[in-house]
Amino acid sequence: MASDFTFHQLRSFIAVAEESNFRRAALRLRVSQSPLTRQVQSLESALGVRLFNRAGRGVELSAAGTAFLAEAKVLLEVNDRARRVAADAAAGKTGSLSVGYTEPVAFDFLPHVLQQFRQEFPEVQLQLREMNSFESVDHLEHRGVDVAYLRPPVESQTVDLTMLHPDPLIAALPSGHPMSGRSTIALAELADERFVTYSQALGGGISGSTAQACAAAGFAPNFVDYASSTPMLMSLVASHIGVALVSHQFSLIPYLGVDFVKLSDVRAESFLALAARNDSNSPAAAALCDISVKVSELHFGRHN
The missing domain is CATH 3.40.190.290 (D-Maltodextrin-Binding Protein; domain 2)
Known part of the structure; x- marks a missing residue:
């Protein structure tokens, strides 16, 4: 049964998808490769689908991963915007x-x-x-x-x-x-x-x-x-x-x-x-x- 995923997992997935390589994604995120791999695996478990296929020394998106990538980016953008809006409102930067x-x-x-x-x-x-x-x-x-x-x-x-x-x-x-x-x-x-x-x-x-x-x-x-x-x-x-x-x-x-x-x-x-x-x-x-x-x-x- 699918479970909830986190925005941290989404960021890890997007980095791997854009780099097509776990090692380069880990360097980009400034984390070690093992925790990054676990984040992606946890996301796949939460979704109940496989997001990547191995391709030589790297990885490539699966059909499910390709479909999910665009939605994941939208979710992150909405999340980041919501955080900014809340922070701006708390600081008096928005509203009337x-x-x-x-x-x-x-x-x-x-x-x-x-x-x-x-x-x-x-x-x-x-x-x-x-x-x-x-x-x-x-x-x-x-x-x-x-x-x-x-x-x-x-x-x-x-x-x-x-x-x-x-x-x-x-x-x-x-x-x-x-x-x-x-x-x-x-x-x-x-x-x-x-x-x-x-x-x-x-x-x-x-x-x-x-x-x-x-x-x-x-x-x-x-x-x-x-x-x-x-x-x-x-x-x-x-x-x-x-x-x-x-x-x-x-x-x-x-x-x-x-x-x-x-x-x-x-x-x-x-x-x-x-x-x-x-x-x-x-x-x-x-x-x-x-x-x-x-x-x-x-x-x-x-x-x-």
Whole structure:
């Protein structure tokens, strides 16, 4: 009765078949001839057929051996491919990864990360979804995304943060504002201004950072309106409804009727973090985190 055979036996058989000689096959496989002969004999016993006929000083395939050779090569190829696929998946080199991000991240930081990630993990399919920090936490908790770039604080028992780097805040002023032509201003100079910001529920990171920065400068901002999106926020500024503090990355994009001015205050900053579920076991997510930290250190002044 036929029994199972091993991939080791298949490799031994293929080597003998291609060399037509047990001695040369043994040299090729870097094994002694006796164990190789036993491997082939065990394979023949498992199959219940004779695979080779003697031919002078060598051997030649039997009819059964000729038919089996092609199938044996296919089996080895499938086995090797399955091993590679499993190893690549375990290393995060295949599969998909859903990534949430806040808008300013896409201006400068994210392109650096994606370029490096694509070079190292070309087979991983990335699904990028723009969302604010509040939405990012909700999607992480409900497994809508695997990781998300956001701005702390985060109030969640299921989400862990990897802090990346500080993101300096700048003042967004309406064109024609008395301070809009200056290279820098102190935040305290805006103490008497009306402020606009993101809705707390939609952009808590920036609005919270604005309140903290103003408090450090010695005043509480007079928030007069809240925006549900960046275009709306810039529209409020351009319309002279109020001034705003935003990520310095916004200065990379021109907005009609809005001028950006740097702040001299050291503590006028937000922070960028990468968030993931604390029960995540995704190798791709871990790899993205490692690359994000490296990019942050190299290009954006991350402090260890």
